Amino acid sequence: MHIKTATFQISAPDLRSCPVAVAPEIAVIGRSNVGKSSLLNMLAGQKALARVSPKPGHTRLINFFSINGAWTLVDLPGYGYAKTSHAERAQFQQMIAEYLSGRTVLASVLVLIDARHTPQLIDLEFVQWLTEGSVPMVLVFTKADMLKESQVRAHIELFEEKIAQWCPEPLRIFTTSSKTKAGRVELLAYIQETLAE
Ligand code: GTP
Numbered sequence: 497m498h499i500k501t502a503t504f505q506i507s508a509p510d511l512r513s514c515p516v517a518v519a520p521e522i523a524v525i526g527r528s529n530v531g532k533s534s535l536l537n538m539l540a541g542q543k544a545l546a547r548v549s550p551k552p553g554h555t556r557l558i559n560f561f562s563i564n565g566a567w568t569l570v571d572l573p574g575y576g577y578a579k580t581s582h583a584e585r586a587q588f589q590q591m592i593a594e595y596l597s598g599r600t601v602l603a604s605v606l607v608l609i610d611a612r613h614t615p616q617l618i619d620l621e622f623v624q625w626l627t628e629g630s631v632p633m634v635l636v637f638t639k640a641d642m643l644k645e646s647q648v649r650a651h652i653e654l655f656e657e658k659i660a661q662w663c664p665e666p667l668r669i670f671t672t673s674s675k676t677k678a679g680r681v682e683l684l685a686y687i688q689e690t691l692a693e
């Protein structure tokens with residue numbers, strides 16, 4: 497898929513405030529600091545479309561970006577950021593859950609997982625929650641440039657083993673780096689395929 501235009505549309509604090517659902521949406525989700533905004537910029541081919549921050553907990557609203565005037569990339573706030581207050585975290589969780597279970601035009605969720613780590617409980621629980629809700633998703637391992645290919649593979653295999661316990665079918669997996677643009681072509685091809693369905 498060729499990206500001709502990518503423009504910021506709107507930020508929404510909750511499902512009710514989301515723009516009128518016309519175009520299909522691909523949402524990017526994952527724990528805080530995993531590289532959601534960076535991946536979105538990498539896919540869109542723009543350096544600063546979504547704001548990237550070295551400090552976790554940066555994206556706090558649901559951000560909509562219109563791509564080619566035909567579909568929408570959605571940047572969601574990260575889950576599991578320990579330094580936000582309990583009340584704020586609960587509010588984030590509700591915002592994310594409402595969007596993921598209630599957005600009619602949601603075509604697929606890209607669940608981002610930091611390739612540097614062995615499976616983290618918070619990611620496993622999130623994937624399980626999506627599976628139970630029958631939300632269409634793929635797994636996207638990020639920051640692959642930061643470790644050896646063999647280590648990335650080992651972490652992916654461990655994750656697959658864990659989710660096989662309750663996942664009825666194996667999930668599609670992508671390995672990416674926003675720094676080297678690895679995985680961009682493959683992920684865009686997946687998005688194109690999904691939007692055509
Ligand atoms: P929140 O909005 O806070 O939840 O974070 P986020 O998931 O949107 O992460 P963001 O894209 O802001 O990136 C967090 C940090 O990781 C930044 O310092 C990025 O430069 C860095 N980063 C993201 N992706 C990559 C990658 O593929 N490779 C490397 N080396 N660094 C990355």
Ligand code: MG
Nearest residue numbers: 532533554555
């Ligand atoms: Mg972000």
